[in-house]
Amino acid sequence: MKQTTAENDQANTSNIAVVIYSGGMDSFTVLNRAIADGFNVYALSFNYGQRHSKELDYAANVCKKLGIPHKIVDIRAINTLLAGSSLTSDISVPDAEYAEANMQSTVVPNRNMILLSLAIGYAVSIDADEVYYGAHAGDHDIYPDCRPEFVEAMNTVSQLANYKAIPVRSPYLHSSKGDILADGIRMNLDYAETWTCYNGRERACGKCSACRERLAAFAAHGLTDPLAYEDTLP
Numbered sequence: 001m002k003q004t005t006a007e008n009d010q011a012n013t014s015n016i017a018v019v020i021y022s023g024g025m026d027s028f029t030v031l032n033r034a035i036a037d038g039f040n041v042y043a044l045s046f047n048y049g050q051r052h053s054k055e056l057d058y059a060a061n062v063c064k065k066l067g068i069p070h071k072i073v074d075i076r077a078i079n080t081l082l083a084g085s086s087l088t089s090d091i092s093v094p095d096a097e098y099a100e101a102n103m104q105s106t107v108v109p110n111r112n113m114i115l116l117s118l119a120i121g122y123a124v125s126i127d128a129d130e131v132y133y134g135a136h137a138g139d140h141d142i143y144p145d146c147r148p149e150f151v152e153a154m155n156t157v158s159q160l161a162n163y164k165a166i167p168v169r170s171p172y173l174h175s176s177k178g179d180i181l182a183d184g185i186r187m188n189l190d191y192a193e194t195w196t197c198y199n200g201r202e203r204a205c206g207k208c209s210a211c212r213e214r215l216a217a218f219a220a221h222g223l224t225d226p227l228a229y230e231d232t233l234p
Contacts, residue, residue, distance in 0.1 A: 016040045016128040017169075020119050021070070023059030025214055026134040026172065028194045029184045031062070033171050034132045036187060042069045042126060044119050048111065049076040055195040062193050073118065112145035116154050116168060124162045131158070136172040136180060138213065148173055177217040185221065192226035203230045 017039035021027045034041050045059045056072055063070035112135075119131045135146040144150060151170050159165035172180050184191065196214045197204035204211050206229035218225040 016042065016123075016126065017130045017132050018042045018044055018119050018123040018126075018128050019132040020115055020134065021045050021059050021063070022134075023055035023057070023062070023195055024134075025184075025191060025194045025196050025217075026136055026177070026180055027059075028062065028191070029180050029187075029189065030132050030134040030171060032187050032189055033183065035066075035068075037171075039130070039132075042122070042128065043071070044122055045070065045072045046115055046118070047072060047074045047076060048115075049079045050200075052195065052198050052200040054200045058193060058195040065193075071122075075114070075118075078114065110145070112143075112150070113154065116158070120158045120161065120166050120168070123166045124164055127164070128166070130167050130169050133168055133170050134172065135170045136175050136177065138177045177213055178220045181217045181221060185223075190226065194227070196227075201230070203228045205230050 015038055017034045017037075019027070019031045019034050019041050021031050021043040022045060031041060031043060043059065043063050045056050047053055047056060060070060060072065112133075116131065116133060119133070122128075123131050133151070135151050151168065151173055155168040158168050172183075175183075181191075195204070196210050197206075198208045198210045199205045204227055206215065211229070214227075215225055
């Protein structure tokens with residue numbers, strides 16, 4: 001991937017982190033955590049054919065507001081190999097609680113290994129120091145590629161795969177959605193700037209598993225989610 005002059009100039013500074021940034025609540029907090037940790041951030045988003053690609057618009061708006069470099073990489077061609085997920089195929093998104101039995105249809109095979117590999121390659125190319133990735137404890141039971149064993153293995157491989165060792169950092173690996181929100185509150189983040197719903201309609205549906213988990217996190221803190229919803233649970 002050829003770098004622009006501006007990217008190369010900024011990449012010559014110290015403390016650079018590539019952040020895998022979907023535009024969702026978790027990665028938004030990770031993005032701001034990396035900034036708070038003192039890194040010059042390069043945000044990297046992926047269009048992998050997700051039905052909720054609206055999240056990419058939110059990601060672009062945040063990066064523009066923050067004035068940080070942002071790439072949206074089109075990898076939709078991989079869907080010819082990775083069929084069977086309700087996020088990328090013509091399969092209904094489950095309107096149910098955020099639990100393993102309900103969420104298995106949302107698993108995109110090997111997605112996070114692919115995204116991390118690309119992010120690590122990008123980090124090497126701009127001489128970055130780390131890759132930030134938003135795995136968290138709430139996903140451990142549902143997504144194998146968000147579990148500590150996977151993240152630790154990818155961190156090990158990342159530091160062996162290139163001449164420059166690139167650590168993979170997951171600051172919320174052992175944190176719940178509520179814990180992530182708590183850190184965002186401490187950083188005074190505006191979650192109206194994020195998109196979580198697995199349906200890519202005008203407003204968040206309020207019923208899919210992702211919406212339910214998000215709403216529950218705000219409720220646990222006695223807060224109202226600032227995002228507009230079609231519907232909310234009783």
